[in-house]
Amino acid sequence: MEKHILSKTTYIKGVQCMKQLYLTKKYPKLRDRLPAERLAIFSRGTNVGIYAQDLFPGGIDAGPKHYTQYQKAVARTKELMENGQEVIYEAAFQANRTLILLDILLRNGDKWDAYEVKSSVKLSRTYYNDAALQYNVIVNSGIALNSFSLIYINKDYKLDGDINIQKLFIITDVTQDCIKQQSFVKDKIGEELLMLNQDESPIIGIGKQCFEPYDCDFIGHCWKGIKRPSVFDIPSIDISRQFVLYNKYGGLPNILQNEKSIDEFETIEMNCQIEKMPHLDLSEDTLNDFEELYNSENQKYAVKILYFTPALPLYSGTKPYQKIAFAYSLMPLDGSGNVELFIANGQNNPNEEIFDRLLNDSKNIDLLGYNINTNYIEVLDLQQIVDNGEYYHPAMNTDYSNKLLSKAMDIRPQWGAIESDIVAAQYYDEILRGHKKSKEKLSLIKNYLQKEVELVGKFFDYLSQ
Ligand code: SF4
CATH class of the missing domain: 1.10.150 (DNA polymerase; domain 1)
Known part of the structure; x- marks a missing residue:
């Protein structure tokens, strides 16, 4: 079998922008370095597919063990189907120089049912487009396909004891949508293969497609x-x-x-x-808040709280992607003491423990934070000053996140350090799952907590001048 040219990923890149597909295949070195935040989002849902396999137990994994073995995986899938296997995971198919992997293939009489798993709580248009391509390749490789369904996470599922797989997932039959899209998919595959035969990249100017549905990998280049x-x-x-x-x-x-x-x-x-x-023009309300703070006899502390949002609920009573606090840091703003750090061990739901401790620790003190995200405790959130347009710095050229505020305050991250909450959350999730570099990741989270309260302190000092 000839090596494939397109895969689900590259086909979808071509649907987003033909130039992106061309550059991916011909000039991969021009790709931007993937930011840690995007890597964290990608890896968030990796084990969801494994859980979903339990909906159809007893399957055999036909997927490639190495990127050079895709055609072997196609042959292995065919062999398993011919030998009477009822359930196949990571089934591989190829047609029209296009290869796809399917999460679950299930025998249904003399036909087959296909299932693709999404680690999301809703189905976006892109998922339907993915499914239509997979449907096309499976059918064109000669398989009698009875149906194609998408499996995704039920956002209302609440964990009670062990995970109930039947209630955790929702299965939606998208066969009719796949059929409707077939003429588009057929034409698009033809168009993409033809374009990849050209010696030069298609001429396409920058546009909204650079960010929709995904951030393109070649923004730095284009x-x-x-x-x-x-x-x-x-x-x-x-x-x-x-x-x-x-x-x-x-x-x-x-x-x-x-x-x-x-x-x-x-x-x-x-x-x-x-x-x-930079621009700084504090409003009457902010000046009053600050006045109240200066006049208060309470000691003032900077606070940082970290949350994680496990795709699959880990604790009884929680739902998929529920926001759970797992760590905090406190720093006296007058420099009179050390930073207090707390990271929950995560054996039980840490949310309650974090806020109980914070409520206890914050008695008779005034708290300041940045993008603090809670109603459990009273905190003066300095982000509202930025959101209201009272402060702006040119370093905030894409958003008003704490990462860009750090740049604005001239705090340079150390090499390999965590720079955003989403990466800290991903590391915590990995620690709970026993990652082999848990110790290093824990130490990076501690450094991040320390750096973040220092950022609040520095920003408050700046605003107070
Ligand atoms: S940056 Fe924009 S124009 Fe360039 S390849 Fe990506 S999507 Fe296409």
């Missing part, structure tokens, strides 16, 4: 001609409007001069980007 700062560095303007303004006016000075719809907030961000200067 966007390098955009003169910075640009309207794409203005986080208060959504991506659709950014493109409208960019195509109409080009650079920021032109937009500021000619576009009537630019509001005060957007004007501030544009001027900050052009002049490379």
Whole structure:
């Protein structure tokens, strides 16, 4: 069997942007370095598929053990089907130089039912597109397919004792949608294969497709001609409007001069980007909050709380992707003591323990945080100052996250250090599952907790000057 050219991943890249597919296949070295946040999101759902296999127990895994063994996996799947196997996991099929892997294949009389597992709580259009491609390849490789279904996570499922697989997952038959999409899929495969035969990349300008449905891997390459700062560095303007303004006016000075719809907030961000200067103008309300804080006899502490959102519920009474606090740090703002760090061992639901401890520790003290995300304890959240447009720094060119606030406050991350909550959450999840580098990951989380309360302290000092 000839080696495949397209896979589900590369086909979908081509649906998003033909140039992305071309660069992926011909110039993979131009790909951007994958940010740790995206890696964390990718790895979040990896064990969901394994759990879903229990819906159809007794299967044999036909998947390739190495990326050079895809065609072997196709032959192995065929052999298992011919030898009377009822359930096959990671079944491989190839047709029209396109290869797909299917999570679960189930014999149904003299036909077959196909199931693909998604680690999500809802089905997006992209999942239907994936399914339509898989349906196409399976049918064109000569299999009598009875149905195609998507399996995804029931967001309302509440863990009570052991996981009940039947209640945890929802199965939706998408066969009719797959059939409706077949002529599009057939044409698109043909178009992609033809394009990949060309000597030059298709000429496609930047556009919304660079971020939808996924961030493209070649933004660094395709966007390098955009003169910075640009309207794409203005986080208060959504991506659709950014493109409208960019195509109409080009650079920021032109937009500021000619576009009537630019509001005060957007004007501030544009001027900050052009002049490379921060903006600070605290409102009456914020000044009153600060006044109250200065007049309070309580000691002032910076606080950071970390949460994780396990795809599959780990603790009784919790639901899939429920936000659970697992760690916090506290730092006196007058420099009178050490940072207090607490990371729950996670054997029981740590949420209650975290907030009980915090409530206890925070008696008679005033707390300040950044993007603190809780109603359990009273905290003055400094992010509201940023959200209200009272503070802005040109380093915040995509959002107002703590990661970019760190840049704004000139705090440089050490090599390999955690830079965002989502990565800390992923590491904690891995520690609970017994990752072999748990010790190193725990130490990185501790460093992150320390750095984050210092960030709150530094930002508060800056605002107080
Ligand atoms: S960055 Fe945009 S234009 Fe370039 S390949 Fe990706 S999606 Fe296509």
